[in-house]
Amino acid sequence: MADYKLPLPTKQPESDFYWEKAQAHELWLRKCNTCGDAYFYPRDICPKCYSNDVSWIQASGKGTLHAYSIVERGPIPPFRDAVPYVAALIDLDEGPRMPTNLVGVEFDDEHIKIGMAVEVTFDEVTDEVTLPKFKPAS
Amino acid sequence: MANLSKTAAIVGVAESDEIGIVPGKSALMMHMEAARNALADAALTKDDVDGFFTAGYWNYDVAEFLGIKPTYTDSTSVGGSSFVIHVAHAIAAINAGYCEVALITHGQMGRSARAPYGRDPNLPSAQYDSPYGIIGPPVNYAMAASRYMHQYGEERTRQALAEIAVSTRKWAQMNPKAMMRDPMTFDDYHNSRWIARPFHLLDCCLVTDAGAAVVVTSAERAKTLPKAPVYVLGAAEHHDHSLIHQMPDLTVTPAAITGPAALAMAGVTHKDIDLTMIYDSFTYTVLATLESLGFCGPGEGPDFLANQRSAPGGDWPLNTSGGGLSYTHPGMYGIFLIVEAVRQLRGETGERQLKDPKLSLVNGTGGLLSSTGTIILGVD
Numbered sequence: 139m140a141d142y143k144l145p146l147p148t149k150q151p152e153s154d155f156y157w158e159k160a161q162a163h164e165l166w167l168r169k170c171n172t173c174g175d176a177y178f179y180p181r182d183i184c185p186k187c188y189s190n191d192v193s194w195i196q197a198s199g200k201g202t203l204h205a206y207s208i209v210e211r212g213p214i215p216p217f218r219d220a221v222p223y224v225a226a227l228i229d230l231d232e233g234p235r236m237p238t239n240l241v242g243v244e245f246d247d248e249h250i251k252i253g254m255a256v257e258v259t260f261d262e263v264t265d266e267v268t269l270p271k272f273k274p275a276s
Numbered sequence: 277m278a279n280l281s282k283t284a285a286i287v288g289v290a291e292s293d294e295i296g297i298v299p300g301k302s303a304l305m306m307h308m309e310a311a312r313n314a315l316a317d318a319a320l321t322k323d324d325v326d327g328f329f330t331a332g333y334w335n336y337d338v339a340e341f342l343g344i345k346p347t348y349t350d351s352t353s354v355g356g357s358s359f360v361i362h363v364a365h366a367i368a369a370i371n372a373g374y375c376e377v378a379l380i381t382h383g384q385m386g387r388s389a390r391a392p393y394g395r396d397p398n399l400p401s402a403q404y405d406s407p408y409g410i411i412g413p414p415v416n417y418a419m420a421a422s423r424y425m426h427q428y429g430e431e432r433t434r435q436a437l438a439e440i441a442v443s444t445r446k447w448a449q450m451n452p453k454a455m456m457r458d459p460m461t462f463d464d465y466h467n468s469r470w471i472a473r474p475f476h477l478l479d480c481c482l483v484t485d486a487g488a489a490v491v492v493t494s495a496e497r498a499k500t501l502p503k504a505p506v507y508v509l510g511a512a513e514h515h516d517h518s519l520i521h522q523m524p525d526l527t528v529t530p531a532a533i534t535g536p537a538a539l540a541m542a543g544v545t546h547k548d549i550d551l552t553m554i555y556d557s558f559t560y561t562v563l564a565t566l567e568s569l570g571f572c573g574p575g576e577g578p579d580f581l582a583n584q585r586s587a588p589g590g591d592w593p594l595n596t597s598g599g600g601l602s603y604t605h606p607g608m609y610g611i612f613l614i615v616e617a618v619r620q621l622r623g624e625t626g627e628r629q630l631k632d633p634k635l636s637l638v639n640g641t642g643g644l645l646s647s648t649g650t651i652i653l654g655v656d
Binding site: 144145146147148149150153178179204205206207208209210211212213214217220223225226227235236237238239252253263267269271 | 414426471473519522
């Protein structure tokens with residue numbers, strides 16, 4: 139995997155847990171115990187009500203496709219060689235929306251439909267980083 | 277809140293000496309040329325400037341290069357909308373007595389910079405977006421456009437995007453400073469290559485080298501200057517997210533707040549507007565923004581834009597400079613909207629001049645449909 143050339147996340151203290159869990163092939167979200175809001179991306183204070191009383195919850199990994207783009211021209215050099223790929227926004231069943239890649243599907247409008255059910259899959263891109271991606275629900 | 281409508285005016289506007297592909301200049305030289313040219317347009321000098329506004333670079337880096345030592349400084353930096361918001365802040369500062377002559381400058385070498393611009397890798401985008409190739413405006417805006425198509429119909433949305441691309445090119449053909457002046461047919465639009473679906477190449481703005489500057493002063497001082505004042509009648513600003521996955525609704529921009537607020541401050545309605553200048557980073561930016569501004573309802577944009585009514589000769593002139601799509605777009609284009617609106621209101625735009633326009637709405641958009649500034653400009 140040493141030849142992986144695409145950008146890797148710069149993990150932050152508030153998100154180390156998220157990435158650790160991704161390496162274990164689990165998708166975790168922050169949830170506020172005060173207002174009940176589950177949110178993406180992780181922050182140690184609830185962005186809706188500013189409560190410090192926030193937990194981590196394991197997401198079901200299920201959701202629906204909210205929006206997408208089949209990218210034909212990579213935005214930066216390493217992605218020039220990675221096209222086409224599908225940039226996607228997923229509405230998770232727990233509520234939050236997250237960005238990802240849609241994989242395991244033919245890249246055309248016949249097979250990719252907004253509103254389609256999707257589920258998480260994990261792409262171990264390096265020894266240190268596993269990226270949550272999504273595929274059509276089985 | 278005090279109503280500052282018509283208490284200040286734009287008295288100078290200019291681009292840098294050259295815009296387009298200008299490899300022989302730096303971004304700071306673009307700021308400097310534009311500043312000199314806009315002050316000359318205002319019949320003011322560098323030494324008259326006491327308020328300084330810019331975005332992108334830090335204010336003291338730009339001001340030092342320009343030889344300006346302001347006693348009021350504003351570095352509001354929210355992407356391409358920044359410079360429109362600077363006008364809003366300038367009128368407040370002028371009324372508060374913090375400055376009298378506000379200089380707003382921009383310069384970017386979008387195409388020819390010798391070193392790349394970068395984002396801080398500590399920001400959330402580097403964790404959650406970049407690893408997925410969700411980088412830069414086309415991919416992000418394309419996803420938003422896909423949602424609009426899903427909600428309001430693919431074919432009619434596609435037609436609306438084409439109407440915008442084609443009408444904007446028609447305006448550019450009458451602007452000697454525009455980079456893209458060849459005719460564009462609807463077939464040209466539909467046949468242009470994919471960038472990030474649903475965007476064709478001709479849905480996307482240019483990437484250019486350019487600078488521009490705007491001078492704002494009090495209404496009183498403006499009346500002492502040779503050119504007719506272009507009054508700031510209304511102004512509003514808003515941002516509601518940075519990253520596209522945090523946008524409350526991919527089909528509604530912050531212009532839903534700033535459009536109605538700026539019009540209310542000016543005491544005018546949509547029907548009063550003679551010229552609409554909407555940031556066109558993409559065709560879709562215009563479609564979503566005109567609805568958000570309230571020119572028509574959600575999903576009605578395709579009907580509103582039908583039959584080239586935004587083109588020369590149409591009853592809803594839009595982006596008469598040729599816009600970011602065909603005139604210039606160095607990265608943060610918003611200031612160029614102001615330049616064109618002021619020139620149209622002064623009657624300085626030659627072949628593309630509208631007949632006696634009195635009111636223009638200018639809407640800058642920044643980031644990933646993240647921020648907007650709307651101003652209403654008018655002449656007596």
